[in-house]
Amino acid sequence: MIRILAVDDDLNMLHFVASELRLTGYQVIEATSGEQALDLLNIKPVDIAIVDVMMPGIDGFELTKTLRSDFDIPVILLTARHHIEDKEKGFLAGSDDYLVKPFDAKELLFRVKAVLRRYDQTADSELRVGSLTIDFKSYEVRSPKGKLILPLKEFEILSILLSRKEQVVTRETIIERVWGIDFSGDERTITVHIKRIRERLERFAPDLKIVTVRGVGYRIEVTN
Known part of the structure; x- marks a missing residue:
């Protein structure tokens, strides 16, 4: 919305x-x-x-x-x-x-x-952060280690975090943007998705880290 x-x-x-x-x-x-x-x-x-x-x-x-x-x-x-x-x-x-x-x-x-x-x-059709490139038209995620097709929800969450590099994105914002303001599910849903994205980044883009800001949300960081 x-x-x-x-x-x-x-x-x-x-x-x-x-x-x-x-x-x-x-x-x-x-x-x-x-x-x-x-x-x-x-x-x-x-x-x-x-x-x-x-x-x-x-x-x-x-x-x-x-x-x-x-x-x-x-x-x-x-x-x-x-x-x-x-x-x-x-x-x-x-x-x-x-x-x-x-x-x-x-x-x-x-x-x-x-x-x-x-x-x-x-709007740009691609966004590059660190070693990772995200293609908004093909829904592909690429790095020197290969190409990755994420489930749609994971792709949307990663897109939000990458587009706000080094900024804290609240859990509320992610839920509203990905699931909608009428989402009535368990907040643990987002925790599960973040965990899966972290595991994928460890393999495909180890220079990118999703940092948890306790009580607020998440921030993506680029490490050397």
């Missing part, structure tokens, strides 16, 4: 944006400030952010720069201003699109879909 971060200090606008996105089937995380948004991102990764420009503290322009440089998240900026200088400043900060308030819900949804589609089309 696509997860969207909505950031606005105007609660009415924040709730409007969040409710319209949820009605379309998106999962939404709400933040009322740039500071809160960054705190949430350290817990829950998102696919796209919708950010208001005028906020106290970390404003929308500064937040956009951080989202693009540190998290590589596409950003749609919201503003009540009509000045071309603000639009230019937004795009220079790294925003992918720009909406001027007030706007129709249909326009917001159209812009979100367009940005997500653009990123899907330009």
Whole structure:
């Protein structure tokens, strides 16, 4: 499920944006400030952010720069201003699109879909971390030691960990991304899958280690 971060200090606008996105089937995380948004991102990764420009503290322009440089998240900026200088400043900060308030819900949804589609089309089909290369089109995992076809769930978990190299990925995030938010099974399921992936990495990519962060989740590390 696509997860969207909505950031606005105007609660009415924040709730409007969040409710319209949820009605379309998106999962939404709400933040009322740039500071809160960054705190949430350290817990829950998102696919796209919708950010208001005028906020106290970390404003929308500064937040956009951080989202693009540190998290590589596409950003749609919201503003009540009509000045071309603000639009230019937004795009220079790294925003992918720009909406001027007030706007129709249909326009917001159209812009979100367009940005997500653009990123899907330009996404890399392969990812290399250490000695391991993962191919998202063929679902193959390759290393100098050979080729490996993983069961789908293991492939998805490994993909999440590799795409966030050196970052802690929570168990909640893995469960939501791989099994869905309605997963009602035993959490030991993920423990079993991680154990199997570790065993495979020991044989195919011994320079990669999955580290358990007790009480939080897992992190993949590259060792020399």
